[in-house]
Amino acid sequence: MISPALERFISQAAARSRARDEPADCVLALAPLMLDLIDRAGTFLEPRHYRSDPLGYSRNLVYDAPDESLSLYSIVWLPGQWTPVHDHGSWGVVGVVEGVLEERSYVRLSPDRGADADIDLARGGTVLLRHGAVTSFVPNPDHIHVTGVPSERPRAVSLHLYGRMMSDFNIYDVGARTRRRISVAHNES
Ligand SMILES: [Fe+2]
Numbered sequence: 485m486i487s488p489a490l491e492r493f494i495s496q497a498a499a500r501s502r503a504r505d506e507p508a509d510c511v512l513a514l515a516p517l518m519l520d521l522i523d524r525a526g527t528f529l530e531p532r533h534y535r536s537d538p539l540g541y542s543r544n545l546v547y548d549a550p551d552e553s554l555s556l557y558s559i560v561w562l563p564g565q566w567t568p569v570h571d572h573g574s575w576g577v578v579g580v581v582e583g584v585l586e587e588r589s590y591v592r593l594s595p596d597r598g599a600d601a602d603i604d605l606a607r608g609g610t611v612l613l614r615h616g617a618v619t620s621f622v623p624n625p626d627h628i629h630v631t632g633v634p635s636e637r638p639r640a641v642s643l644h645l646y647g648r649m650m651s652d653f654n655i656y657d658v659g660a661r662t663r664r665r666i667s668v669a670h671n672e673s
Contacts, residue, residue, distance in 0.1 A: 487528035566632030583640030
């Protein structure tokens with residue numbers, strides 16, 4: 485059973501993303517939808533969407549399109565849980581439902597965006613996103629970042645909409661200057 489607010493969000497997000505080829509136009513059109521969705525999160529987020537794991541941040545699938553063109557996850561970050569350094573190979577729109585989500589950016593300095601070695605990353609800025617905040621990214625060039633919650637802050641919960649199933653992404657070893665593709669697990673809805 486899908487709530488009216490979530491159903492409306494999905495249908496509008498599908499229509500708007502389908503109508504736009506450029507990822508920057510996609511996130512421009514989708515960010516306001518995410519802003520509204522956060523306000524209605526209480527109408528569709530259920531206990532299963534708040535599942536957490538003491539071993540690492542927990543990705544709970546909320547919706548996946550039959551054609552895999554869209555996916556929405558509720559991610560639960562316990563204190564001290566972080567992603568690896570990664571990119572997405574897709575546009576994404578993120579909204580914070582609870583707590584403060586922290587994002588630390590990296591900028592790729594080396595010119596060959598397709599290479600898996602000899603990657604020079606520079607550390608970029610930090611963004612702190614409170615309840616109600618929306619952020620987005622596009623893959624041209626790859627948006628490389630670390631996201632999570634420092635150990636001194638309480639749990640955070642965020643909604644993540646992507647332009648594909650986010651079942652794998654590139655992770656980076658900053659010191660070794662390499663990246664590799666890994667599968668990322670989620671809890672089914
Ligand atoms: Fe990410």
